[in-house]
Amino acid sequence: KQEVTQIPAALSVPEGENLVLNCSFTDSAIYNLQWFRQDPGKGLTSLLLIQSSQREQTSGRLNASLDKSSGRSTLYIAASQPGDSATYLCAVSDNTDKLIFGTGTRLQVFP
Amino acid sequence: DAGITQSPRHKVTETGTPVTLRCHQTENHRYMYWYRQDPGHGLRLIHYSYGVKDTDKGEVSDGYSVSRSKTEDFLLTLESATSSQTSVYFCAISERQEGYGYTFGSGTRLTVV
Numbered sequence: 001k002q003e004v005t006q007i008p009a010a011l012s013v014p015e016g017e018n019l020v021l022n023c024s025f026t027d028s029a030i031y032n033l034q035w036f037r038q039d040p041g042k043g044l045t046s047l048l049l050i051q052s053s054q055r056e057q058t059s060g061r062l063n064a065s066l067d068k069s070s071g072r073s074t075l076y077i078a079a080s081q082p083g084d085s086a087t088y089l090c091a092v093s094d095n096t097d098k099l100i101f102g103t104g105t106r107l108q109v110f111p
Numbered sequence: 112d113a114g115i116t117q118s119p120r121h122k123v124t125e126t127g128t129p130v131t132l133r134c135h136q137t138e139n140h141r142y143m144y145w146y147r148q149d150p151g152h153g154l155r156l157i158h159y160s161y162g163v164k165d166t167d168k169g170e171v172s173d174g175y176s177v178s179r180s181k182t183e184d185f186l187l188t189l190e191s192a193t194s195s196q197t198s199v200y201f202c203a204i205s206e207r208q209e210g211y212g213y214t215f216g217s218g219t220r221l222t223v224v
Contacts, residue, residue: 049212
């Protein structure tokens, strides 16, 4: 059974810091890995999608990497801003027709 | 989110009444999903569909049923709502192929009193 874990569970940093959020999964037979952002009381916004054949994806200040063999992904946020404050969710899709979510990292960036 | 809408956005209902939530997509994606999100439990899959009239259970399917009579619509029904079904419900769509991610709706906040 696929299990997804995210570390740390919560993170509070001053504005301007570079951040690394971690995601690990137990079964490397995945199709895709997707990072989402969720603001309080809101839905999920897709940030980055990494296909199983890819090593990384970048969008603006965000960079996500994937190491299938070790079952790990990292989300790097450069020059963090207060507007980055949200919960970040990692999720993997595999051949079970399901998207399995991690536990999430709650990020707070203070001015 | 563009291409996927959920209705209603908010609903308060009484224990024991039936409730139907609707998910509508304009992307013609084959796969549709219903998740619930609760504090301390994260997102959990209720039911999903892999085509018209083709559905399967997720990890928390008890007390819920679904129907998909058209590609674009996926309905979630609580036959007799209970307080434990108070939650935020999200619909998602996907093609479930490499390179296709999941797109989520804005959610339905359901309160059962």
